[in-house]
Amino acid sequence: MKIAALSDIHGNLAALDAVLDDAHRQGADVIVNLGDIFSGALYPCQTADRLKPLGLPTIRGNHERQLLSNDLSRMGLSDRFARGSLRDDQLAWIRDLPATLKVVEDVLLVHGTPESDLSYFLDTVTEHGCRVATVDEVESRAGNTNATLILCGHTHLQRSMRLDDGRLIVNPGSVGLQAYEDSLPFPHRMEMGSPHARYALVTRTAPGWDVDFRAVEYDWHEAANVAALNGRPDWETALRTGYC
Template identity: 75%
Template sequence: MKIAALSDIHGNLAALEAVLKDVQRHGADVIVNLGDIFSGALYPSQTADRLMALGFPTIRGNHERQVLSGDVSRMSASDRWAHISLNAQQMEWMRNLPTTLRIENDVLLVHGTPGDDLTYFLETVEESGCRPATQNEVEERAGDIDAGLILCGHTHLQRSMKLMDGRLIVNPGSVGLQAYSDDHPFPHRMEMGSPHARYACITKTSSGWDVEFHFVEYAWDDAAAIALSNGRPDWANALRSGFC
């Protein structure tokens, strides 16, 4: 079995199309979507139409939860853009997405960690910034989840870790945004360092799960221009460079 894992599309339709084309070239038995689908500065509604038609196994992330909160006055600029752009049918589709999903018995889809869509699985944020999580930290976050493969998103960073008992945790990186800053629980930056769209393919073999990380070119300068026209120079810079 070969799974193509996509996450953190953030309404970047051009990046999504490039990734889907690359997945077709590499082949996959199933494509999964790990949440944070629409919020941003680009094309929430068009991205929703594309994904709703494809019907991939999909979970919602923290941004879906925030968009669905309904309190526009308290939303970030990215969530507000999604909230005003999505129509009633698209909002209902998003509302019906699960927060976690199990496929093929041995594979669990989560956004952050199994119990929290805001906690990073493979990274740890401290007062000094963000660093890769230790083995013990990841083991604790995984707990006793009975799944040989746990797919997570949220951090936009491509990373994997094998646990002591053989379980594999994989973050495929972000399709649509290669850098962002946040202040939860402390101020920090997440930066891939290049503008390429990212995803991962995970294949079941006789010895377990193997992961391949992919990065894909697309028209990121055009996407940055759209973000700038929508009043988001922060997004424009991240889309062009992969840095905040």
């Protein structure tokens, strides 16, 4: 079984199409979507129209949860832009997305961790910035989750860790946005360092799961130009460079 894990598309339709094409060329048996699908400065409505007919196993991220709020005044720029672009039928589809999902009995999809769509699984934020999480930290976040493979997103960074009990946690990185800044719980930056669209191929083998992190070219300059036209210089820089 070869799983193409996609996460954090953020309305970047061109990046999504490039990743879907690559996943098909690589012979993926199933493509899964780990949430944060629409919010941003690009093409939320068109991204929903592209994805909905595909029927991919899909969960919601924190941004799906946030943009369904009726209080627009409390939304960030990315959620407000998506909410203003999405149609009622698309919002209804989003409301039906689960927070977590088992694709098969031993493969679990989560956005952040099994318990939270806002928590980082494989990274830890301190007052000094963000660092790779320790095995003890990741084991605590995984808890008693019964899965040999846990696929997570949220941080936009490609990362994997195998626990002592054999469970593998994989973050495929972000399809649509390769850098961002956040102020909580402490100010930090998440940067992939290049503008390529990212995803992961995870293959079941006799010894266990094998991970292939993918970086795919697409027209990121055009995406950056759209972000600039939509008043998001932060997105323009991230899309063009992979840095904040």
